[in-house]
Amino acid sequence: MNSSFFQPKLKVLILSTPVGALGSGLGGGVELTIANLARELRSRGHIIDIIAPAGSELGDLSIVQIPGKLQLTAQTQELAASIVMPGNPVLANMWAKAREIQHNYDIIFNTAFDWLPFYLTPFFNLPIAHFVSMGSQIAAIDLAIERVAIDFPGTIGVCTRTQAKTFSFADLCCVVGGSGVDPAVYEYCETPEDALAWLGRISPEKALEDAVAAAERTGIKLKIMGKIQDPDYWAQIQQDYPHAPIEYLGFLPTHELQKSLRTCRGMLMTPRWVEAFGNVAIEAFACGVPVIAYRRGGPAEIITDGKTGFLVEPDSVDGLVAAIDRLDEIDRSDCRHAAETVFSQSAWGDIMESWLYQLIK
Numbered sequence: 001m002n003s004s005f006f007q008p009k010l011k012v013l014i015l016s017t018p019v020g021a022l023g024s025g026l027g028g029g030v031e032l033t034i035a036n037l038a039r040e041l042r043s044r045g046h047i048i049d050i051i052a053p054a055g056s057e058l059g060d061l062s063i064v065q066i067p068g069k070l071q072l073t074a075q076t077q078e079l080a081a082s083i084v085m086p087g088n089p090v091l092a093n094m095w096a097k098a099r100e101i102q103h104n105y106d107i108i109f110n111t112a113f114d115w116l117p118f119y120l121t122p123f124f125n126l127p128i129a130h131f132v133s134m135g136s137q138i139a140a141i142d143l144a145i146e147r148v149a150i151d152f153p154g155t156i157g158v159c160t161r162t163q164a165k166t167f168s169f170a171d172l173c174c175v176v177g178g179s180g181v182d183p184a185v186y187e188y189c190e191t192p193e194d195a196l197a198w199l200g201r202i203s204p205e206k207a208l209e210d211a212v213a214a215a216e217r218t219g220i221k222l223k224i225m226g227k228i229q230d231p232d233y234w235a236q237i238q239q240d241y242p243h244a245p246i247e248y249l250g251f252l253p254t255h256e257l258q259k260s261l262r263t264c265r266g267m268l269m270t271p272r273w274v275e276a277f278g279n280v281a282i283e284a285f286a287c288g289v290p291v292i293a294y295r296r297g298g299p300a301e302i303i304t305d306g307k308t309g310f311l312v313e314p315d316s317v318d319g320l321v322a323a324i325d326r327l328d329e330i331d332r333s334d335c336r337h338a339a340e341t342v343f344s345q346s347a348w349g350d351i352m353e354s355w356l357y358q359l360i361k
């Protein structure tokens with residue numbers, strides 16, 4: 001019986017990321033965060049509603065759909081960028097809706113990495129838990145987050161310590177993880193094919209080209225899954241590595257994704273930026289797939305070097321190739337065990353639930 005049995009049930013309003021409809025893949029790991037958090041809290045008897053851009057869908061979860069123009073992604077803007085709001089901004093429309101219905105809830109859970117929700121925090125009459133899904137991107141947003149971290153202690157949640165350290169106010173952040181996997185959704189595979197996997201938004205900060213280079217060097221097939229966020233970048237990779245043994249499988253729903261992921265000997269994570277968490281790593285673990293990643297950002301805290309995968313010198317394709325040769329040293333059941341314990345949806349649910357209870361007191 002988890003700790004919440006004797007606590008009142010919560011009414012939580014989740015505000016989605018404004019860079020894409022839920023289910024489009026444009027929201028990256030935040031989509032998994034929202035889906036898993038909503039499912040886990042509901043399974044514990046809490047009431048969860050979600051406000052998201054029109055066109056959103058997330059399985060059986062009911063969503064208040066808001067029209068308007070999507071926000072520019074923060075990671076494609078300069079550090080000194082001004083705050084940009086398009087005409088009829090879906091972000092502002094989402095928060096106007098939240099203001100209108102806030103009296104029905106105990107707390108708001110914000111997942112937008114944007115200036116507006118942080119600026120609006122003192123204008124609301126209920127606590128707002130801010131789930132900060134990336135490291136520092138734009139100085140103006142960092143300032144807005146810091147203001148909230150100071151005025152509303154404990155309300156800034158981050159995925160990992162490494163991510164927190166990209167902010168000057170790291171010590172004011174609460175490390176709450178990025179998501180948790182439901183092991184029942186992923187089928188463990190003990191005997192893989194001779195193939196590797198790469199999962200994620202196909203966008204420059206994810207440096208897919210390094211994984212493709214490793215596939216070309218080793219001659220091992222690389223199965224690529226994820227949303228093509230930057231088509232020009234994807235085309236450039238295919239042009240630069242015409243002979244690499246790669247196969248693009250598309251942006252797949254979880255039950256499809258895990259069917260291909262589980263048969264791989266290992267997954268490569270090649271973040272060029274400070275990946276805040278690395279949800280795809282715990283999805284791989286759930287299938288029994290070890291993860292080779294650059295020793296950078298969230299993956300460096302998720303992977304136990306030599307046990308659930310390998311951490312290599314950042315941006316070193318040689319490092320990836322050397323680690324690929326060692327994949328058979330890993331006991332795949334150790335990866336599965338990590339997903340069933342430390343990185344499970346229920347363990348993460350305990351962390352998130354206690355965070356929300358704390359903020360409501």
Ligand code: HBI
Pocket residue numbers: 017018019026027028029030071072073074075111112113114133134
């Ligand atoms: N950019 N402006 C903005 N807002 C977001 O919420 C946002 C983003 N870029 C990426 C993103 N969210 C998520 O895909 C990652 O944080 C996982």
